[in-house]
Amino acid sequence: MIFIELRDEIVKNIPGVQHKDVLLLEGKLIFKKKATSESVKKYLQEKFDGTHEVIENQPRNWPHWGATYASELYLRII
Amino acid sequence: MQGFRVSAEQIDKTQVRIKDHNHLHVHPYDPEVLEKVRQDMFKPRTCKEFIDWIDTHPHYDVVAEASSQYIRGTDRDEVVWNCAEVQTDWKAIMDKVSSYAKENNVDMNFNTDYTKEWRINNMEEQNTFVPFRHNSELDNQHKHGFKKQYQLIEVTLTEIFPELKDIENLFEMHWTKTDINYQPTSGAFPRHVDFLATTFKRAIDNDPEIANTMYDPMTKNPVGWRLKRVLVAMDNWYPGQLFGFEEHTWSNWKAGQTIDFNWNHCRHATANSGYNARPLLKITGLVRDDHWLAKKQFRTFKI
Numbered sequence: 001m002i003f004i005e006l007r008d009e010i011v012k013n014i015p016g017v018q019h020k021d022v023l024l025l026e027g028k029l030i031f032k033k034k035a036t037s038e039s040v041k042k043y044l045q046e047k048f049d050g051t052h053e054v055i056e057n058q059p060r061n062w063p064h065w066g067a068t069y070a071s072e073l074y075l076r077i078i
Numbered sequence: 079m080q081g082f083r084v085s086a087e088q089i090d091k092t093q094v095r096i097k098d099h100n101h102l103h104v105h106p107y108d109p110e111v112l113e114k115v116r117q118d119m120f121k122p123r124t125c126k127e128f129i130d131w132i133d134t135h136p137h138y139d140v141v142a143e144a145s146s147q148y149i150r151g152t153d154r155d156e157v158v159w160n161c162a163e164v165q166t167d168w169k170a171i172m173d174k175v176s177s178y179a180k181e182n183n184v185d186m187n188f189n190t191d192y193t194k195e196w197r198i199n200n201m202e203e204q205n206t207f208v209p210f211r212h213n214s215e216l217d218n219q220h221k222h223g224f225k226k227q228y229q230l231i232e233v234t235l236t237e238i239f240p241e242l243k244d245i246e247n248l249f250e251m252h253w254t255k256t257d258i259n260y261q262p263t264s265g266a267f268p269r270h271v272d273f274l275a276t277t278f279k280r281a282i283d284n285d286p287e288i289a290n291t292m293y294d295p296m297t298k299n300p301v302g303w304r305l306k307r308v309l310v311a312m313d314n315w316y317p318g319q320l321f322g323f324e325e326h327t328w329s330n331w332k333a334g335q336t337i338d339f340n341w342n343h344c345r346h347a348t349a350n351s352g353y354n355a356r357p358l359l360k361i362t363g364l365v366r367d368d369h370w371l372a373k374k375q376f377r378t379f380k381i
Contacts, residue, residue: 001156002343003147004296023109026143026345027150027324030109052151065108075151076325 014039028074030059037071044073053078103140105218115144120295125282128293132275139215145298146271148343150325157323161338161371164245164310165380168333171241172313175258175357178231178238185262185355188229219268227267228348231258233359241381242359248379249371251306251363253281258312259360261319261350269322269347273298274305277362288364298342303364304372310336310359318352338371 003024011017021036022029031037037056044054052075059072103111119141123131135141179185219227233242233256246256255277261267282289291300299305311331321328323346328337339346350356365371 001149001152002296003149005147006149020113023113024147024149025109025112026106027146027148029149048151062104062106062108064104066110067108069109075149077151077153 010040010043014043025059025072028057028059028072030069030072032067032069034070037073041073044075048075051078052076103137103218105222107140107143111140112144115140119145123293123295124289125278125291125293125300126289128295129275129279129282132273133279137214139218142215142271142273145273145295146343146345147296148271148324148340148345152324152344154326156340157326157344158328158337158339159374160335160376161308161374162248162310162336162377162379164248164334164336165378166241166245166334168312171239172333172357174239175231175260175312176355179260179355184229184231184260188226188262188265215270222268224266224268226262226265228259228261228265230360231260233257244381245310245359245379246361248377248381249306249308249361249363250369251361251365251371253277253284254361254363255280256359256361259309259358261348261356261358263350263353263355265356266349267347269324269345271343271345272307272341274307274341274362277364278305281364300364302367304367304369305342305362306338306365306369306371307341307360307362308336308338308371310334310361312357312359313354316352316354316356318350319354319356320347320349320351322347338374 007019007022007024010022011019017036017039021031021033022040024030029037029040031040041054041056044052048054055074055076057072057074059069061068115137132138132141219225233239233246234254239258242256242258246254288300288303291302293299294301297304311333313333315329315331319329323339323344326344331337348356370377
């Protein structure tokens with residue numbers, strides 16, 4: 001499972017989501033907009049139904065970052 | 079641009095530390111910075127152009143992080159897998175390695191600092207030994223308190239361990255480089271991904287075909303080739319010895335058990351919180367796409 005390939009798939013299959021809306025941080029997808037995160041979460045839940053749980057967290061926003069983030073998602077093998 | 083990562087021959091002449099830590103990026107890295115570096119990394123380059131880009135990049139640590147495409151939730155068999163079993167007299171080998179380590183204070187003196195020496199053959203001068211690191215990486219590790227990591231005991235460039243060279247040859251790699259990755263008790267090497275740049279650079283410097291081959295930033299390999307690193311357990315696992323691949327672990331190994339792993343995308347980290355040294359034979363080299371290791375086949379060797 002490769003981030004760039006998964007992001008391409010997400011952008012292709014979820015209307016309105018662009019590459020810049022889905023970033024990667026230490027194995028987790030991270031989003032500035034909660035709405036984007038919700039759409040991606042739903043997509044991932046369907047894609048990984050029965051094999052992975054989709055975990056959503058509110059990320060810690062660090063002072064040295066240039067932007068703030070509303071949500072992060074990662075997968076957990078069931 | 080001045081090189082921040084240099085060859086062994088150059089290391090005592092031109093290595094430049096980033097002394098101002100304000101210049102370093104800080105963990106966890108800014109996701110937008112990682113994205114920007116990732117896009118730069120994906121520009122088409124030959125292997126020579128790529129290694130030059132890495133060599134002169136002031137933020138190797140950020141490039142490494144950006145190069146990782148790992149997503150948490152990846153199956154373990156995509157992360158670490160058994161690739162071989164090497165059946166030999168490991169006890170005799172370990173007796174020799176342990177004596178060597180004792181004679182040379184390997185367990186006692188291993189602060190990972192900026193010594194000018196690396197992978198030297200004569201261990202008598204190796205009281206403070208540093209495996210080769212890009213300075214931004216080493217600075218960042220020090221900043222987080224990782225000052226005692228592991229020792230590399232040279233195999234390929236010496237005649238001290240001919241039996242280990244025989245094992246090296248079993249894997250039929252090109253541009254092979256082998257060390258004993260010897261982690262004394264209390265050693266800890268923080269999570270990271272690799273480029274296997276030492277082996278890669280050596281191949282590029284000596285083989286124009288590889289130098290001019292396009293680099294695949296997705297797989298972090300020359301097109302048509304695979305950079306491989308296998309780890310052969312030289313001793314049985316002792317409780318307290320930790321080897322992590324993000325959410326996965328490798329544990330309870332037996333001497334001779336050999337793993338291949340996703341060095342290019344999955345961050346990995348080691349620590350020896352036990353009371354016995356942890357020696358792994360680290361064999362790194364290049365193989366073609368049709369090599370048995372590239373095809374994830376398993377081999378048993380008796381030697």
